[in-house]
Amino acid sequence: MFRVWTTMALQMMNSSSHPLHLCHLKKSTLIINRLYILFHSIALILLFSFRISSILTLFHSKNQPFIPHLLIFISELTLSFIWILSQSFLWRPVTRTVFPERLPGDDQLPPIDVFICTADPRAEPPLGVMNTVISAMALNYPAEKLSVYLSDDGGCPVTLEAMREALKFAKMWVPFCNKYGVKTICPEAYFTGREVDDEVMVDSLEFGAEQRRIKEEYESFALKVTKISESGSCISNKDHSPVVEVMVDEGTNDERKMPLLVYVSREKRPSHPHHFKAGALNALLRVSSLLSNSPYILGLDCDMYCNDKNSARQAMCFHLDPNISPSLAFVQFPQTFHNISKHDIYESTLRCLFTTLWSGMDGIKGPCLSGTCYYLKREALYELPLIQEDINLKELKQCFGSSNEFIRSLYKKYNAKLDNEKDLFDESLQETKHLASCEYEYGTKWGNEVGFRYFSVTEDFITSITIHCKHWFSVYYMPSRPSFMGSCTMNLNDLLIQGTRWTAGLMEVGLSRFCPLIYGPSRMPILQSFCYAWMALCHIGFISLWILATIPPLSLLNDITVYPKVTNPFFLVFLYVFVLSNLQHMREIHSTGASLLTWKHEQRVWMMKAITSYLYGSTHAVMEKLGVKEANFLPTNKVINEDEVKLHQMGIYNFQTSSMFLVPLCSLVTLNLLGFVVGIIRTVFHKECIDEILVQTFLAFYVALMGYPVLEGMMLRKDKGRITPTVSCYSLIFTVFILSFGKLLVTY
Numbered sequence: 001m002f003r004v005w006t007t008m009a010l011q012m013m014n015s016s017s018h019p020l021h022l023c024h025l026k027k028s029t030l031i032i033n034r035l036y037i038l039f040h041s042i043a044l045i046l047l048f049s050f051r052i053s054s055i056l057t058l059f060h061s062k063n064q065p066f067i068p069h070l071l072i073f074i075s076e077l078t079l080s081f082i083w084i085l086s087q088s089f090l091w092r093p094v095t096r097t098v099f100p101e102r103l104p105g106d107d108q109l110p111p112i113d114v115f116i117c118t119a120d121p122r123a124e125p126p127l128g129v130m131n132t133v134i135s136a137m138a139l140n141y142p143a144e145k146l147s148v149y150l151s152d153d154g155g156c157p158v159t160l161e162a163m164r165e166a167l168k169f170a171k172m173w174v175p176f177c178n179k180y181g182v183k184t185i186c187p188e189a190y191f192t193g194r195e196v197d198d199e200v201m202v203d204s205l206e207f208g209a210e211q212r213r214i215k216e217e218y219e220s221f222a223l224k225v226t227k228i229s230e231s232g233s234c235i236s237n238k239d240h241s242p243v244v245e246v247m248v249d250e251g252t253n254d255e256r257k258m259p260l261l262v263y264v265s266r267e268k269r270p271s272h273p274h275h276f277k278a279g280a281l282n283a284l285l286r287v288s289s290l291l292s293n294s295p296y297i298l299g300l301d302c303d304m305y306c307n308d309k310n311s312a313r314q315a316m317c318f319h320l321d322p323n324i325s326p327s328l329a330f331v332q333f334p335q336t337f338h339n340i341s342k343h344d345i346y347e348s349t350l351r352c353l354f355t356t357l358w359s360g361m362d363g364i365k366g367p368c369l370s371g372t373c374y375y376l377k378r379e380a381l382y383e384l385p386l387i388q389e390d391i392n393l394k395e396l397k398q399c400f401g402s403s404n405e406f407i408r409s410l411y412k413k414y415n416a417k418l419d420n421e422k423d424l425f426d427e428s429l430q431e432t433k434h435l436a437s438c439e440y441e442y443g444t445k446w447g448n449e450v451g452f453r454y455f456s457v458t459e460d461f462i463t464s465i466t467i468h469c470k471h472w473f474s475v476y477y478m479p480s481r482p483s484f485m486g487s488c489t490m491n492l493n494d495l496l497i498q499g500t501r502w503t504a505g506l507m508e509v510g511l512s513r514f515c516p517l518i519y520g521p522s523r524m525p526i527l528q529s530f531c532y533a534w535m536a537l538c539h540i541g542f543i544s545l546w547i548l549a550t551i552p553p554l555s556l557l558n559d560i561t562v563y564p565k566v567t568n569p570f571f572l573v574f575l576y577v578f579v580l581s582n583l584q585h586m587r588e589i590h591s592t593g594a595s596l597l598t599w600k601h602e603q604r605v606w607m608m609k610a611i612t613s614y615l616y617g618s619t620h621a622v623m624e625k626l627g628v629k630e631a632n633f634l635p636t637n638k639v640i641n642e643d644e645v646k647l648h649q650m651g652i653y654n655f656q657t658s659s660m661f662l663v664p665l666c667s668l669v670t671l672n673l674l675g676f677v678v679g680i681i682r683t684v685f686h687k688e689c690i691d692e693i694l695v696q697t698f699l700a701f702y703v704a705l706m707g708y709p710v711l712e713g714m715m716l717r718k719d720k721g722r723i724t725p726t727v728s729c730y731s732l733i734f735t736v737f738i739l740s741f742g743k744l745l746v747t748y
């Protein structure tokens with residue numbers, strides 16, 4: 001199927017000499033980055049030589065405890081290791097431009113299947129999910145070439161009911177968008193005025209009336225869906241048979257004027273593993289292959305609505321370029337968020353990831369699938385040679401499972417049943433239920449060698465490693481108007497829970513045979529495997545941060561010096577490393593157009609996550625390795641809470657989260673405040689020691705400053721989002737524990 005489209009694209013391109021897209025190397029950034037890498041590396045070598053020689057001296061002379069120096073050295077080594085890996089992202093940054101107006105006519109565009117996943121109607125309100133579905137139906141793409149699939153892992157009748165209503169509304173909404181060239185194709189975003197650049201045709205009376213009518217229709221649709229959600233049982237059903245419903249647009253017989261809409265809820269049984277989102281996506285892959293079998297798949301989360309109707313055409317500018325098409329696996333768009341406040345205190349935009357890191361990886365061989373919003377070639381998930389009709393069915397069945405119908409869909413000349421007669425269509429529909437059943441995958445290679453991979457809960461990460469390790473590459477395109485918008489985490493609790501899940505999933509890969517440092521270098525460019533390795537392993541940064549947040553203050557309290565004196569030339573090396581890395585961070589932030597406050601928030605959130613999420617996630621990954629714990633996927637909460645929004649907009653942290661997260665944060669900040677105070681007292685009373693303890697006093701001050709919101713939450717705030725006295729008490733107890741245990745440790 002796919003080859004046919006490529007050939008068509010090839011033919012079409014021969015007739016035109018204008019490229020569909022361009023790739024620009026960011027030369028000045030590249031030079032700055034490489035100079036920075038050079039100077040920073042020299043400084044690190046000097047720093048290590050200082051550490052090694054001072055540790056050796058201490059080991060022999062024994063005039064100061066040796067453990068604190070060793071620990072600090074370990075933390076510096078860990079940070080440097082992560083730093084080295086991360087520099088691969090800076091090596092060759094690129095940006096891209098597309099020319100969708102040069103695409104061939106609609107009749108030559110390849111079909112697209114949109115996959116949307118939802119799992120839990122309580123965390124993911126059906127109205128939001130339906131908005132995503134409707135926005136996908138309104139994409140600027142031939143309707144007969146667009147099919148929208150919703151996977152409902154919650155197995156909720158409520159979602160199915162809401163979807164039927166969504167189709168009714170979409171029948172009005174899609175023609176409205178087409179007729180008036182509406183840009184914001186997600187109804188909720190359009191009516192709440194989230195995007196302001198939709199040129200409202202104020203002059204046109206007809207448009208005004210039409211818009212009012214549609215608005216009323218939307219309101220009544222929204223009300224209906226809310227009522228359905230409230231009336232029905234909204235509890236995820238973990239024990240049910242498969243449900244597949246094709247929502248046919250009955251009004252039309254000959255030509256499809258609306259995209260196909262399909263509801264899929266795969267079978268779930270308590271005794272069968274369901275492999276979370278990857279399992280849901282694989283069920284969609286199989287079901288869709290019988291109904292529409294499009295060569296390209298647009299993957300979306302339920303909260304990521306389409307914000308730009310042109311994304312499909314933009315993606316096709318790459319997929320239809322004959323020079324790159326044969327080995328291009330996916331075109332990826334950044335994830336942007338509609339509920340970001342002015343102060344992004346939780347750093348939920350993932351700015352660094354989507355601006356700097358991904359465009360850096362794009363210059364190598366393409367970034368990882370993480371962050372969804374991708375136009376993926378179906379073939380890249382199957383990894384098959386070109387299938388001819390005469391291929392051995394038995395062999396294929398061992399790989400893809402028992403369905404003859406599915407195997408036939410892999411054939412070059414397969415026609416999806418949609419276009420055929422009604423009887424055949426009904427027969428296919430019956431077969432889709434078999435394909436969405438629990439046992440279908442038993443004894444097959446689904447999740448291991450074909451489809452989305454089950455190896456880790458961060459299915460996008462492991463799946464893209466395996467794709468990039470074959471002959472495929474990918475493209476990252478960041479348009480000025482965000483193509484997709486999702487909802488980001490708006491409180492500390494969601495942020496840290498999500499961070500823990502990501503850490504667990506990524507570390508699990510990092511600790512396995514798929515570790516990019518081992519699995520990657522022979523299969524992909526070395527720089528790309530370093531990028532992947534950074535993603536899988538950067539969470540070990542928790543080791544460094546725990547050491548840096550405890551040893552300097554403990555040393556201050558126990559009269560030990562772990563950094564060079566101010567008069568020592570090596571002091572300059574430490575100063576240089578600290579200042580330069582922060583300057584580079586600020587430059588990078590500035591170049592993406594963000595404010596310097598972002599620097600503070602990013603540093604702070606990184607510290608908070610490293611102390612908690614990275615630690616717990618890594619522990620979870622290790623326990624999973626040992627077989628003590630099972631993988632877990634708790635969907636991120638997408639319900640909007642008014643109080644929370646207010647705090648978020650004012651830039652105030654909401655500390656309503658479990659004490660498992662709060663206690664370490666509070667204790668470490670308190671400890672550093674204590675260390676800083678002692679440092680100041682010591683310099684006031686013994687002026688001569690200032691040059692000895694300056695670095696560690698500064699570090700304690702820096703941590704306490706970064707942790708200021710935590711201190712404020714403990715001592716000054718009275719609102720609901722503060723840190724409760726009980727948690728503060730536990731934290732004090734923990735601080736005392738660190739103090740006494742630390743005393744033993746640092747004096748050894």
Ligand SMILES: O=c1ccn([C@@H]2O[C@H](COP(=O)(O)OP(=O)(O)O[C@H]3O[C@H](CO)[C@@H](O)[C@H](O)[C@H]3O)[C@@H](O)[C@H]2O)c(=O)[nH]1
Pocket residue numbers: 117118119120124151153275276277280300301302303370371372457458459460498501502505633634635636637
């Ligand atoms: O058993 C499950 C669990 C989740 N989901 C869906 O997976 C999506 C992502 O879940 P979410 O709770 O939003 O997690 P995030 O951490 O925000 O998602 C990011 O990280 C995930 C990997 O951990 C990726 O799958 C996502 O695409 C990426 O946006 C949502 O649409 C869910 O409905 C399922 O379909 N089945």
Ligand SMILES: [Mn+2]
Pocket residue numbers: 301303486636
């Ligand atoms: Mn999400």
